[in-house]
Amino acid sequence: MRGVGISTGAVGSGILETAALAAPAGNVAGPGAVPVTLKINGKPYSLNIEPRVTLIDALRNHLDLTGAKKVCDRATCGACTVIMDGKVVYSCTTLAIEAQGKDIQTIEGFSQNGKLHPVSAAFVNHDAQQCGYCTPGFVVAVKGFLDKHPNPTEQDVEAGLGGNLCRCGTYVGMRKAVLEAAKEMRGGRNA
Amino acid sequence: MPDAPNYSWPPMEKRRVLGKSTKRVDGPIKAAGRAKYSSDFTQKDLLHGALLTSPHAHARVTSIDTSGAEKLPGVTAVRVIASPGTELMWAGQEVASVAAETEEIARDATRRIKVQYEVLPHLVREDDLKKAGVRAKAAGEQVKGDPDKAFQEADAVVEGHYGIPVITHCCLESHGNVVEWKGDKLNLYPSTQNASGIGGDLSQNLKVPASNVHTNMQYIGGGFGSKFAADLWGVEAARLSKASNGRPVKLFLDRATELMMAGNRPSAYANIKVAAKKDGTITAWQSESWSTGGIGGGGSPPIPYVFDVPNQRKNHTAVSTNCGGVRAWRAPNHQQACYLTNTAFDDLAAKLNMDPLEFYDKNLGLTPRAEVYRAQMRKGAELIDWQKLWHLRGQSGSGTVKRGLGLAMSTWGGGGHNSQCRTTIHPDGTVEVELCSQDLGTGTRTVITMVAAETLGLPLGAITLRIGDSSLPPSGASGGSTTVGGVSSSTRKSTVNALAKLFDAVAPTMGSSADQLEAVDGRIQVKGDSSKSLTWKAACQKLGVNKISEMGENNQRNPGGLNSSGVGGVQLADVSVDTETGLVKIIKAVAVQDVGLVINPKTSESQIHGGCIMGICAALMEERIMDQQTGRMLNPDMEFYKIAGIGDIGEIIVHLDITPEHDKRGVVGLGEPAAIALLTAIANATANAIGVRVPEIPLTPDRVLAALERRNA
Ligand code: FES
Ligand code: FES
Numbered sequence: 001m002r003g004v005g006i007s008t009g010a011v012g013s014g015i016l017e018t019a020a021l022a023a024p025a026g027n028v029a030g031p032g033a034v035p036v037t038l039k040i041n042g043k044p045y046s047l048n049i050e051p052r053v054t055l056i057d058a059l060r061n062h063l064d065l066t067g068a069k070k071v072c073d074r075a076t077c078g079a080c081t082v083i084m085d086g087k088v089v090y091s092c093t094t095l096a097i098e099a100q101g102k103d104i105q106t107i108e109g110f111s112q113n114g115k116l117h118p119v120s121a122a123f124v125n126h127d128a129q130q131c132g133y134c135t136p137g138f139v140v141a142v143k144g145f146l147d148k149h150p151n152p153t154e155q156d157v158e159a160g161l162g163g164n165l166c167r168c169g170t171y172v173g174m175r176k177a178v179l180e181a182a183k184e185m186r187g188g189r190n191a
Numbered sequence: 192m193p194d195a196p197n198y199s200w201p202p203m204e205k206r207r208v209l210g211k212s213t214k215r216v217d218g219p220i221k222a223a224g225r226a227k228y229s230s231d232f233t234q235k236d237l238l239h240g241a242l243l244t245s246p247h248a249h250a251r252v253t254s255i256d257t258s259g260a261e262k263l264p265g266v267t268a269v270r271v272i273a274s275p276g277t278e279l280m281w282a283g284q285e286v287a288s289v290a291a292e293t294e295e296i297a298r299d300a301t302r303r304i305k306v307q308y309e310v311l312p313h314l315v316r317e318d319d320l321k322k323a324g325v326r327a328k329a330a331g332e333q334v335k336g337d338p339d340k341a342f343q344e345a346d347a348v349v350e351g352h353y354g355i356p357v358i359t360h361c362c363l364e365s366h367g368n369v370v371e372w373k374g375d376k377l378n379l380y381p382s383t384q385n386a387s388g389i390g391g392d393l394s395q396n397l398k399v400p401a402s403n404v405h406t407n408m409q410y411i412g413g414g415f416g417s418k419f420a421a422d423l424w425g426v427e428a429a430r431l432s433k434a435s436n437g438r439p440v441k442l443f444l445d446r447a448t449e450l451m452m453a454g455n456r457p458s459a460y461a462n463i464k465v466a467a468k469k470d471g472t473i474t475a476w477q478s479e480s481w482s483t484g485g486i487g488g489g490g491s492p493p494i495p496y497v498f499d500v501p502n503q504r505k506n507h508t509a510v511s512t513n514c515g516g517v518r519a520w521r522a523p524n525h526q527q528a529c530y531l532t533n534t535a536f537d538d539l540a541a542k543l544n545m546d547p548l549e550f551y552d553k554n555l556g557l558t559p560r561a562e563v564y565r566a567q568m569r570k571g572a573e574l575i576d577w578q579k580l581w582h583l584r585g586q587s588g589s590g591t592v593k594r595g596l597g598l599a600m601s602t603w604g605g606g607g608h609n610s611q612c613r614t615t616i617h618p619d620g621t622v623e624v625e626l627c628s629q630d631l632g633t634g635t636r637t638v639i640t641m642v643a644a645e646t647l648g649l650p651l652g653a654i655t656l657r658i659g660d661s662s663l664p665p666s667g668a669s670g671g672s673t674t675v676g677g678v679s680s681s682t683r684k685s686t687v688n689a690l691a692k693l694f695d696a697v698a699p700t701m702g703s704s705a706d707q708l709e710a711v712d713g714r715i716q717v718k719g720d721s722s723k724s725l726t727w728k729a730a731c732q733k734l735g736v737n738k739i740s741e742m743g744e745n746n747q748r749n750p751g752g753l754n755s756s757g758v759g760g761v762q763l764a765d766v767s768v769d770t771e772t773g774l775v776k777i778i779k780a781v782a783v784q785d786v787g788l789v790i791n792p793k794t795s796e797s798q799i800h801g802g803c804i805m806g807i808c809a810a811l812m813e814e815r816i817m818d819q820q821t822g823r824m825l826n827p828d829m830e831f832y833k834i835a836g837i838g839d840i841g842e843i844i845v846h847l848d849i850t851p852e853h854d855k856r857g858v859v860g861l862g863e864p865a866a867i868a869l870l871t872a873i874a875n876a877t878a879n880a881i882g883v884r885v886p887e888i889p890l891t892p893d894r895v896l897a898a899l900e901r902r903n904a
Binding site: 050164 | 214215217218219221222223224225226227228230231233239293294295361362363364365410411412413415445446631632633634793794796797798800801802803804805828829830834835836837838840843
């Protein structure tokens, strides 16, 4: 509910499309497939994809990294959240070619050697998930948030996670989970 | 004949697993992002499907030319769904489908299909009944008692208009599936609430034997009542696959299409008149209500809700609109009925200057479960601090931010659907529990595992559970809050049966008889004598090479005391309203639910939290906004189709009404009962805060300010 944005719905997408068609052709890549290299969770991946392919589609359709989800596809819900060069971004609104040369962290890189990341573990402990479809996006967003705000208040959590949405209504457990994860991570474990 | 086995739940005080707050068993895999939903399905030869949908709310297809799409490199199949002459009834209805090597090419291809339409007149709004014309179909008057006389003799009468709009399910995983049709066999990977039944639905549509369809779904990203059928996109994905040499086709709806046509909750509007005696006794109800659920009209909410008012006159009209069709929505018809009834009653209580608690208490005799509601109201009032915080309507001080309290009551059926479960005990001690149910995020996997662990005296980790695969014993669809009752009962029976077989096998070696054995803490022992015992593993080894495989079945009509139906609930809200901005905020919400035997308090509470949060969404922000001019939905995206974020929900307190009497009733579902009353409680709290009824929800700032303006006029 918080914040007001620009519509990108049925009407909006039509306008964007026209604008895109009208864009001046300059020194641009494509429209056919081009080589793209992405560094994800420390590993390089080489792809041959159209320049218009978004990062979320590259992850999901081309690399079988399906933790991040495509839900609104318009930078509203946060289900597609990844961390790029330390910043939380919506991968549905980031082109894969723009993500080249960046350090991309996805949920797949979080839990190592069978040990859950403290944020994921806190989500389990506080039952901060039901269907779980929003969960990977939230977990990544929480990690990104805690990296910047290691000692948040409940108000900080509410403001800091306003960019993700859950339909099942798991926010009660989530508020507790974030505070617990913050404590765990401050403790230096799994840092 | 041996005695019939005793399947009944262990007594409350003897339970080791049931009733203990337990972390969901699939929590770690989900929270690590490793759970594979059907929409996550990838494999080398996977094709992507896309739909072309109607831009018009009502039109006839006059011509369709798919050649441009067919010529596009990477396209493997193009199919016409609406051939020339087809009348399309809403914007978003399916016109054609394509399959292609990539998602991008599939979308490009839909844009290259040229369709000509003859545009026909449409109606997409139903809030003003006068404008509905021939689209309105009255159901006929229903009269009970003598309403005219009752209204004449009443001490207090209030009349009001109330409205609750169409909202959409907005499942985060959109509707869709992956289908692979190779030879005469189909593999279906759906997003469904009906893993056992959806294959049959698809097969009927495709006219192939049901046994040729194999369904597998491990996780689902939300359904809320909208995901039971194979749907046209299932059928299309199958046909696209067949036309593409049997390569699997993934076809999931994009967000705009999802919001326009993948299901919605019907609206309900009404002009209502209610009457009471001076002491608050409700005497008469009169309503003219209308609703839409799309082209087929809408549901008719059961009003007056919960309270059987002695004198009634009711007229309901179904309005057919050129909009996507209704689907079951978490407690079908109940939110609407609860809203229309409890708002009118709340206005009546306000007119009588009565505390709603006292007003409802006076009338509980009109409900089927007066004592349940009375106790729940008492508990709810205590948890929300009603005695201290409640005030007469509008008497909330002179500041610009007003605070108010409200409540509403609900009921639901529940019970347990038909379910079959198979438990296999292997000689090495491993245990498999198998049934084709589905876990919607409600905790189904966890409750099945808990029931098995309880019966077999094993830790949760010793149970291997398999669900979601149609080769397993069938279980009902997850609708009507019947899953937990069904699967817990079938699991109980099959594990009891399997354990009895194990007792038979080991009793002779323990110098005892089978009926003298019990399974406790990973051991099989002689009842009450832990000195005569075998570890679970040692006991299973006595099976030699023979595994035990036993079925258990829940029959919906004859649950044998393991589950039952019929619950009450009271939800209360404490809100603040900024009278300068019109913004309503939730301070606190309280839910008191009677839920029978609670298997897992942790996931039960989560479900109730979820029901409450959906109530907050519906009360404050959610609505499908249709534009009569263009016939289109104006907010088919998540920016303007609002749902609550983490900062919008206030404090939520859940009270599970766990008592020996409720426990005796066995397992009762709670997904739906928890999702009914809060939106109405919030509406009532808002009226209590600002002194005037905001007639239609959601309580957006514009509606709140308009109501304030009318009050001040
Ligand atoms: S899918 Fe990217 S923000 Fe919703
Ligand atoms: S857990 Fe289902 S959407 Fe968040």
